[in-house]
Amino acid sequence: MREVVVIGCGMTKFGELWKKSLRDIFVEAALKAIDDAGVDHIDSMYVGAMTPGLFVGQEHISALMADYLGVAPIPAMRVESACCSSGMALRLGLFEISSGHSDVILVGGVEKMNDGADATFALATAADQEYEVYQGVTFPGLYALIARAHMHRYGTTREQLAAVSVKNHHNGAMNPNAQFQREVTLEQVMNATLVADPLTVLDSSPVSDGAACVVLTSVDFAKQLKVPLVKILGSGAATDTLALHSREDITALKAVKVSGEVAYKMAGVKPSDIDVAEVHDCFSIAEICVIEELGFTEKGKGGPFTEQGNTALEGKIPVNPSGGLKSKGHPVGATGIAQVVEVVEQLRGKAGTRQVKNAKIGLTQNMGGSGASSVTHIFQII
Amino acid sequence: MPSPRYHREMPQRYRLEAAKCKKCGKSFFPPRLVCAACGSKGFDKTKLSETGTIVSYTIIRVAPADFATQVPYAIAIVESDNGVRLTTQVVDCKPEDLEIGKKVKFVFRKLYTEGQTGIICYGYKAVLV
Ligand SMILES: [Zn+2]
Numbered sequence: 001m002r003e004v005v006v007i008g009c010g011m012t013k014f015g016e017l018w019k020k021s022l023r024d025i026f027v028e029a030a031l032k033a034i035d036d037a038g039v040d041h042i043d044s045m046y047v048g049a050m051t052p053g054l055f056v057g058q059e060h061i062s063a064l065m066a067d068y069l070g071v072a073p074i075p076a077m078r079v080e081s082a083c084c085s086s087g088m089a090l091r092l093g094l095f096e097i098s099s100g101h102s103d104v105i106l107v108g109g110v111e112k113m114n115d116g117a118d119a120t121f122a123l124a125t126a127a128d129q130e131y132e133v134y135q136g137v138t139f140p141g142l143y144a145l146i147a148r149a150h151m152h153r154y155g156t157t158r159e160q161l162a163a164v165s166v167k168n169h170h171n172g173a174m175n176p177n178a179q180f181q182r183e184v185t186l187e188q189v190m191n192a193t194l195v196a197d198p199l200t201v202l203d204s205s206p207v208s209d210g211a212a213c214v215v216l217t218s219v220d221f222a223k224q225l226k227v228p229l230v231k232i233l234g235s236g237a238a239t240d241t242l243a244l245h246s247r248e249d250i251t252a253l254k255a256v257k258v259s260g261e262v263a264y265k266m267a268g269v270k271p272s273d274i275d276v277a278e279v280h281d282c283f284s285i286a287e288i289c290v291i292e293e294l295g296f297t298e299k300g301k302g303g304p305f306t307e308q309g310n311t312a313l314e315g316k317i318p319v320n321p322s323g324g325l326k327s328k329g330h331p332v333g334a335t336g337i338a339q340v341v342e343v344v345e346q347l348r349g350k351a352g353t354r355q356v357k358n359a360k361i362g363l364t365q366n367m368g369g370s371g372a373s374s375v376t377h378i379f380q381i382i
Numbered sequence: 383m384p385s386p387r388y389h390r391e392m393p394q395r396y397r398l399e400a401a402k403c404k405k406c407g408k409s410f411f412p413p414r415l416v417c418a419a420c421g422s423k424g425f426d427k428t429k430l431s432e433t434g435t436i437v438s439y440t441i442i443r444v445a446p447a448d449f450a451t452q453v454p455y456a457i458a459i460v461e462s463d464n465g466v467r468l469t470t471q472v473v474d475c476k477p478e479d480l481e482i483g484k485k486v487k488f489v490f491r492k493l494y495t496e497g498q499t500g501i502i503c504y505g506y507k508a509v510l511v
Binding site for chain 2: 005118120121124130131132133134135136137138141144145148149152193194195196197198241243244245247250279296
């Protein structure tokens with residue numbers, strides 16, 4: 001098995017990109033990543049997207065993107081796993097290079113959510129259509145059910161949930177690619193319009209357009225290139241019941257826990273070795289549950305751990321220096337690779353004012369639905 | 383929702399039909415072909431208990447188009463008295479009446495009118511007891 005490195009990354013600004021199409025934003029991110037890597041070709045590509053069919057009426061985007069990127073007839077494949085589509089796509093790129101089948105691969109993600117579709121309906125298709133959505137559940141609703149149970153069982157407070165959003169907006173204010181480059185206060189988060197009690201609009205990631213891409217190659221192939229090398233040390237993926245109600249403990253995200261354990265084992269590192277993490281904070285409660293499952297803190301302690309500043313830029317384990325899904329934006333299919341873009345920039349020491357000091361080992365965690373799928377990757381600058 | 387798809391789910395939505403694993407005794411709603419607990423493939427038909435307990439709840443304030451006229455409405459995960467959980471609306475109550483641990487019973491109600499075809503979609507909801 002060959003060792004695999006990330007040699008290039010690029011992303012569009014996230015936000016309401018009215019003037020750009022689905023294909024435009026993907027090609028923009030892909031060109032940036034290819035240029036950053038300094039390669040003259042790619043052998044194949046993977047494109048993560050949740051539901052371009054519902055958002056803009058376009059399926060078969062693998063071939064579309066290869067066509068508009070000008071790289072046909074190379075193989076291209078779309079990968080779908082709801083909001084962790086592109087995180088899962090990265091695994092396929094990793095395996096294709098480590099197997100020796102290809103030398104240079106582009107892995108990207110894209111979503112265009114602001115072209116007039118019913119985003120609440122489209123996102124809800126990641127839940128159980130017949131037994132959750134049929135009853136009128138929404139995605140904020142599912143995470144609200146988790147939040148209420150977490151507060152009831154562990155004493156997590158409304159303020160602790162809000163602390164996640166405050167921290168992520170603070171970081172996002174320093175990210176030129178973020179959708180919301182501004183700070184919010186605890187009071188603003190708690191007093192914002194309720195979406196699904198106890199979660200407000202400021203506990204929730206926005207509806208976004210955006211794309212992100214990385215270029216992968218083998219360590220051997222990379223020797224001829226003059227770029228910093230970020231090695232993929234570990235990759236783990238896992239699944240759980242699609243319906244939240246089918247889980248024994250609705251505050252536990254078992255797929256996140258397993259995907260983390262597999263990635264840690266493959267990488268030969270433990271949670272305390274991680275210098276910087278980008279995790280799936282689609283809602284404030286999600287970040288609290290995820291940092292527990294990844295072992296940054298004990299189960300049930302994610303609220304106080306966040307409130308005490310441990311996940312801040314200068315904290316014990318900086319989480320979501322990019323601003324996270326909350327502030328940077330969450331074009332669902334693009335999110336997994338956008339997390340990788342941030343971690344690569346952090347490990348290269350090129351993250352500007354939001355740079356985490358001495359970051360050598362980074363982690364990304366991306367999940368689909370209410371946690372029915374999760375993928376974790378661990379990276380190291382070499 | 384296309385009518386074959388609606389029709390297929392009627393035993394669950396109208397009568398709370400579930401499946402009980404012949405080998406390990408665990409019940410599933412809706413029925414499955416493979417037991418998620420023991421991997422066995424033999425099931426007996428059973429029915430959910432008509433009462434249960436609220437595991438968690440929320441009030442939906444932003445809904446998809448089919449439910450937009452109903453907001454705000456309460457959604458809960460309920461554990462039926464025979465140990466099977468489902469997601470359901472809780473109706474005929476005020477949001478502040480809801481609490482984790484409160485008892486409910488399932489009732490047969492209209493859920494929504496399907497947008498394009500106007501099919502009236504029925505199923506279970508819960509009320510506080
Ligand atoms: Zn069984």
